[in-house]
Amino acid sequence: MQLVISSAMLADLQQLARVAAQQEICGILFGRDGRVSARRPTRNVAADPGRHFEIDPRALIDAERGERNGGDAVLGYYHSHPSGTVRPSITDAESAAPDGRLWLIINGQDAAAWQAVPDGEIYGRFDAIPLDCFGANGQTAAQ
Numbered sequence: 001m002q003l004v005i006s007s008a009m010l011a012d013l014q015q016l017a018r019v020a021a022q023q024e025i026c027g028i029l030f031g032r033d034g035r036v037s038a039r040r041p042t043r044n045v046a047a048d049p050g051r052h053f054e055i056d057p058r059a060l061i062d063a064e065r066g067e068r069n070g071g072d073a074v075l076g077y078y079h080s081h082p083s084g085t086v087r088p089s090i091t092d093a094e095s096a097a098p099d100g101r102l103w104l105i106i107n108g109q110d111a112a113a114w115q116a117v118p119d120g121e122i123y124g125r126f127d128a129i130p131l132d133c134f135g136a137n138g139q140t141a142a143q
């Protein structure tokens with residue numbers, strides 16, 4: 001598995017992360033076979049959004065309902081780490097279901113992709129997966 005996203009979409013997310021400064025931004029990624037076709041920002045409803053994130057559960061319910069009704073498939077989630085690395089935190093691992101969904105973690109400069117699995121190499125929950133960006137010319141370049 002890999003996460004494939006357009007360089008323009010990734011740049012947009014990194015810009016949003018920079019603008020949000022010390023707040024973690026988050027949202028839902030849609031697509032199939034690891035390829036992101038769309039993203040939907042959601043509220044971060046965590047008690048401390050400067051240190052954690054929690055996707056607005058209503059937004060996730062809406063997205064999953066949409067998928068069941070033939071809409072875009074929920075591929076995973078994105079969120080930012082304002083002042084840290086783009087590795088999952090232990091809180092991320094504790095809150096992640098081992099459902100195979102893909103997690104994109106960004107900050108203003110960096111990005112990395114992870115998959116939530118039952119026996120992951122990171123905190124028992126995440127495996128690192130390649131993040132590929134493709135530009136307007138359709139070529140990919142691994143980050």
Ligand SMILES: [Zn+2]
Nearest residue numbers: 079088089092
């Ligand atoms: Zn995190």
